[in-house]
Amino acid sequence: MPALRTEPRRVLITGSNGLLGQKVVELLSQSRSYSLQLVSSQEDSVFGPDTAPYAMIDISDRKQVSRVVENFQPDTIVNTAAITNVDACETNRERAWKVNVLGVENLVHAGKLAGSHIVQLSTDYVFDGKAGPYSEEDRPNPLSYYGRTKLASENLLRTSDISHTIVRTMVLYGSARKVKPNFALWLVGELKENRPVRIVSDQIGSPTLVDDLAFGVAKVVELKKAGVYHVSGPDIVSRLAFAKELAKIFRYDAELITPQLTAELRQPAPRPLKSGFIILKAQVELNLAMSGIEAGLLILRNQLSTTRHPVEISRQ
Numbered sequence: 001m002p003a004l005r006t007e008p009r010r011v012l013i014t015g016s017n018g019l020l021g022q023k024v025v026e027l028l029s030q031s032r033s034y035s036l037q038l039v040s041s042q043e044d045s046v047f048g049p050d051t052a053p054y055a056m057i058d059i060s061d062r063k064q065v066s067r068v069v070e071n072f073q074p075d076t077i078v079n080t081a082a083i084t085n086v087d088a089c090e091t092n093r094e095r096a097w098k099v100n101v102l103g104v105e106n107l108v109h110a111g112k113l114a115g116s117h118i119v120q121l122s123t124d125y126v127f128d129g130k131a132g133p134y135s136e137e138d139r140p141n142p143l144s145y146y147g148r149t150k151l152a153s154e155n156l157l158r159t160s161d162i163s164h165t166i167v168r169t170m171v172l173y174g175s176a177r178k179v180k181p182n183f184a185l186w187l188v189g190e191l192k193e194n195r196p197v198r199i200v201s202d203q204i205g206s207p208t209l210v211d212d213l214a215f216g217v218a219k220v221v222e223l224k225k226a227g228v229y230h231v232s233g234p235d236i237v238s239r240l241a242f243a244k245e246l247a248k249i250f251r252y253d254a255e256l257i258t259p260q261l262t263a264e265l266r267q268p269a270p271r272p273l274k275s276g277f278i279i280l281k282a283q284v285e286l287n288l289a290m291s292g293i294e295a296g297l298l299i300l301r302n303q304l305s306t307t308r309h310p311v312e313i314s315r316q
């Protein structure tokens with residue numbers, strides 16, 4: 001009997017120029033099972049037209065979202081677009097709400113008409129950091145406005161009758177084209193130049209290699225698993241311990257790193273201090289093998305020595 005030919009599934013990826021968005025595009029575009037449409041806020045895609053068609057849109061604009069979704073009729077929408085700068089969300093609340101909440105509402109509205117499943121990225125900042133590590137069943141209580149917008153977007157999905165998955169993650173690190181420097185990339189830039197750095201010792205979390213998270217998102221898309229998943233690295237460490245491990249793996253001088261407390265930074269947005277995720281559900285149901293910090297930082301070191309991304313990033 002001839003093999004049945006199935007149509008590729010249509011996946012719309014928002015924030016495709018961002019750190020996670022790029023990795024999801026790289027993974028899904030390798031498979032013939034998917035046909036992709038990319039959207040992000042920049043004029044041009046970081047990918048060429050051979051990878052996938054691209055449109056510049058602002059997800060907070062309902063008309064722009066409706067137009068793209070109506071034309072493409074996605075089977076699945078992966079929403080990685082967000083205002084991710086936690087302090088900027090605290091000081092520009094109107095913009096944060098527009099993008100992180102109304103943007104999701106726009107995707108839900110258009111996605112319902114197209115019959116789409118939505119995969120929404122969320123964060124450990126929905127928790128207060130008093131009693132981590134957290135499981136999917138723990139009660140959210142965000143401290144910051146960013147956390148409130150992300151929880152509001154989760155609740156929006158829960159109360160709409162659209163099929164959806166919420167993937168919560170934290171402390172992303174990794175390398176991609178023209179992205180804002182994440183903690184690990186910033187630290188590599190500083191230590192490489194022998195600049196002393198002060199790193200907080202009282203923020204505990206689970207650093208997550210972005211490549212592993214993208215793999216998890218691809219699994220969710222493939223299996224169309226609904227519900228909430230915590231997807232992060234398995235180690236629960238302080239930011240200081242993560243920084244020291246980075247210095248060791250990259251063979252930089254660990255003496256350049258000295259501890260400080262979060263309160264000393266006087267940042268506009270409060271941070272959850274005792275965080276971290278229990279990732280058993282994702283490990284079992286999605287069959288994910290997440291890298292610990294040693295393995296993840298070795299992968300990052302290898303990536304940075306074989307790509308030109310670090311040069312672009314260290315100039316920012």
Ligand SMILES: NC(=O)c1ccc[n+]([C@@H]2O[C@H](COP(=O)([O-])OP(=O)(O)OC[C@H]3O[C@@H](n4cnc5c(N)ncnc54)[C@H](OP(=O)(O)O)[C@@H]3O)[C@@H](O)[C@H]2O)c1
Nearest residue numbers: 015017018019020041058059081082121123169170171172
């Ligand atoms: N990074 C972390 O440590 C972390 C931790 C927990 C959860 N998350 C969540 O994971 C997701 C991905 O994070 P990420 O680190 O990959 O973020 P990112 O690098 O900032 O990527 C987000 C992308 O979305 C774009 N974007 C922003 N506003 C938009 C809008 N109104 N319309 C269309 N595109 C827009 C951004 O463009 P601009 O660069 O121009 O803004 C950027 O290209 C987010 O939902 C975030 O909340 C991230």
